Amino acid sequence: METDDTVALLAAAPATAYREYLYRPRGEFAHWIGDQFEIVARPGQPIGQTLQEGDVLLKITLGYMRPGRCTTLTAGDLERVASQPTLPYGQLLLRPRRRVEMSEPLPVEPVVDIDEPNPDRGAAFVQPTITVPDSSVFDEPQPTPPQPTITTKEALVLVRKPYTNPARRRVVLKASHAFNGSGAFTVSKPGLIQFFDAATAGKAVVSGTTFTSDQLIAGVTIFAEGVKASDDVDDVVLRLSLTVDGTRGQSAMQKMTVVELFLDIHQSRTSRGTLPAPLAVAQKLNPGRFVHLQDAGFHHGRAMITVRQPKPADFSGTLELNALDATSPNPRVRLFGATDEIAAAGQVSLGATTKITKRIPPADVRFWVEGAQVSAAQHDSGFQLGIEGIEHDGDRVGLTVVQFSNLQAAIPGTPPHKPRLLNQLPAPHVFTVGPNGFDEDPMLNPPLPLVENSVVGSAPVLLTVTITPAGTPVRWSAQRASGITAASGGDDAASIVALHAAKAPTIRRTPGNDRQATLLANNTGTFHVRPFVDCNGNDIFDHHIDREPNMVLNLVLGRATLFKDHSRQHHDPQLVRTASGEIISPSGTFDIAHPEHAAIHMNAEVDVVTGGADGRRVIGQFFAGWFNNIVAPRLWTLTYTDPGHPVPPHAVPFVFCSNAADAHGPGGEFIPGDLPPKIVDPPILDSARPHPGTGGDSAALVHSQIRNRTPRAVGERWIVEAVDSPGTRPGAIGGTHPVIAAAQLTGVVTQLRFACHLTLWTNLNKQSAPTGHPADRQYAVLERINWQMDGQWTINPATGAITQVTTPATSITSKATTSPAIAVAGTTEEVRPPAAVPLGRKDAQS
């Protein structure tokens, strides 16, 4: 092949020749060039040889897919080229070897793809078209080809998630000047970025879209929206390729990266050793996670937030984690570092925003968040993860800062066994959790004391609570207190815990109103009753595992068991005359210090266990007493005999009636002509205490007392005792019939029937007497003693002599123990008014 032929071949594709020779020196084309030419100077090398006419200069523009030039130096070019100290990059000086003919034919390879991503290396052959310039390249005026450009402020775009709204990235396509042709916009990787003709909505601009010269002169703005994360940084190439006068013109390229950010918010823990699970995507914004407003005592839990490694993994930009209201002077949430899960004094908050400058490791970066201001609405707070200075909304999570307040327990009280005479219960006692209502320590958050089993299922304790914001779902639970310090009484003794298989008293949510629940007193010991927000879906408060938003009502349920009953009768009823001649019916004294002088001594040893290590937590708020009921309608029956009409005699019984005002006899008796007595049926409360039956010990016999409270290893043992000696005062028995003056007292029958109940209650105010504090109207009964007094006498009106007909006797007929104590409600015990004595009247109507 002649030299001119070989030069012509180089001139057909100078850029290809340059790149093949330098970048693929082992390729066939490089070998062919080496055979045909010797190297005078490589790019960047000094030109060490004297240049000669006929030397060939290959000149290309680095970084562009342009054809380049091939110039055969003439005499006029030699000095100019030789004057350069080194041969510029992009140039190669060759000198044709003298050859007779080529040894091998020129290889032919496919046309290079214009979208080839690495133009500098992606060399390929084209079928050469020989175009030898007519004159020197340095002298010939070159027409400036139109230059395309692709500009964007940031060459990255964030993946848009269904719940995020990152701004589309603005990309401007432009040409330097008018030309005859068009520009094609192409994207190297389909499916990663979607382009639109507007910042929002708009029409899609797909890869391959062409724009006119006029459009490109004016500049075409398109908007990039991330669809799928890049595999590597800069792996998406945008290209604007011009076609000028029907031939391929210059093209512009812009690399972009599609970044996907991952922000998770986590459930509360379900076990201590396991990190909490992240909320599912469907839930992480709505409902998101709930945290309670943190308080000065650091009682509330924090939620874990994690920033996962972005995609692509080699992305190294600075991330920014911002509260949604980070610009507010009082953001609703605040962040803490990875080690600050448990709120404590001395921890430094990161505030509502933080930057992550280090590359995120595969194991993610952890933060903890707590409530700083109560939310106004559900999930109105949260965090966004973005890229500093570029975009905030790469991912986001929702949060609601809640606040519990006004936790109350309404204790209904024991209703009357027989509703009558306005004896219905007043409004329930309301126990309101105090200012330390988030503290489990019963010394700081005083407990509600209740006697175990004093509450029945049909009238449970009603729990209510307020939570802000509205719509926050509330659950209820109770757990036995644990972790209570010794200074605060410690945890319940093992023997207390062992009393029940159930771990806690029964709590039931009120259907349709989750801010209400009911509570039974069916356990023993110290418990935390609490409304809470279930943050892991297991419907339980994970005590000592995590701290879901909650409030604490401390509850102490005390168990009373009967150890021994020593109750016994001492004295029988009598019918005697006093020194002044009046008839009385005594049975003993009301002297608790001398029970042997009473008709009966109720006397039991009761074991009481509440809570704490010693079983005596707030035991001073527990009380017991003997509540006596009259259980038969008659007491004493007097018989009057008219000597003129001895048969039948006139029976005048004492009765209990509600209309004493209708009795108009001279001694307040019911007499013929009066309305009949309205009988009040037994059981009737028998107590002379002030306002009997209004709570506390007001239903007990006056001399009922707890003689002593002696500590035991766990709990206390009490001696609960009372005396009773029913009888009559002078004047109550004797004389003549109130209407039939001739009829004189000839007989007396005593027939008293009682049921005395060993009854327990509590009083937050530590008073045995009723004070209106919880729960002095909520009673439990431990023992029932049925006892009676009988006697029959005749009186000789002529002599006044009293003769015993039957042996008088005070006797205990039976004892029934319900140990441990059970609710009075549902038994036959009456704890409500009226009391018996004011109802007593003689009925002389027969």
Add this chain to the structure above:
Amino acid sequence: MTETPVVSEILQAGLIVHVRIAAEDLSSWEAEDVGYQRRGGTLTVQVVDVLKGRLDVASGATVDLEINERGSASGLVFDFYGIWAHVPTVPGTELVAFCDGTGTDLAEQLTDEHCEQLVEAATVLEDLHLALALDTQRLTADQLIEEASRLRARGGALFARYVWVNIRNAVVESADRFAALMRIAEDPQTTTAAQDAYLMAAYEDATFTESWPAELRERLARAMFRAALDPATPELREPVLGTLIPNLIEAAVPERLSAHEVFGSQADLAEQVRSAPEAAHLHAWLEGDE
């Protein structure tokens, strides 16, 4: 003295005073609350003796008391209506008051607030004199037991409780001393009230504290059986055999008592129990079936 569930009203009271009603000037009864009535007025009392504590008046002095007496309109007595409701107030009546002794003003001490008990003097004076006479002698436990034995036919329940509270520790720590006391408790010459009080005090202490050794409880049970089976004290039979002994022998803590342990070689006592109709419910225990 020590922590015991049994109390002595003599030891507890700060003031024990013996008075006589000198004059009564009370109004007629007036209706009070529904079903109750009240009368008030002046009682003049003469201090007969200050048995314990101090008053700002000497024996023989008279003091006017403004009192209120309460009672039911029907005349029924079902509960305690105040200290003056349960004692006669006619002149000449002698009463003993057990008061807290927080002051020396008799009029103030004889109110419901300060007076624990107001009882007819005859029911308590003998016991008070016996006990308070011993109280001044600072006797040892053994000496007190000896005195209790010597006075067994005179002392009643108050006296017995006084003795018990003073010697409780000593008898619980010594089986011999306890046996000495039980010999008094089961002695037919001892007043029934004192028998009852000694047995009840020991029983309450044993069951309440659950710390008595079996030997003492066995001895107590034998004393209870003997007292209850004594034909001279029928009033003790039912409560002791029916309530107290079953409670004592069946107490699981420290341990139950078997009939063999209680009676040992005293077959005659066991036979007495076996033949008593009131102890029929104990036959299974006697035969060792329980």
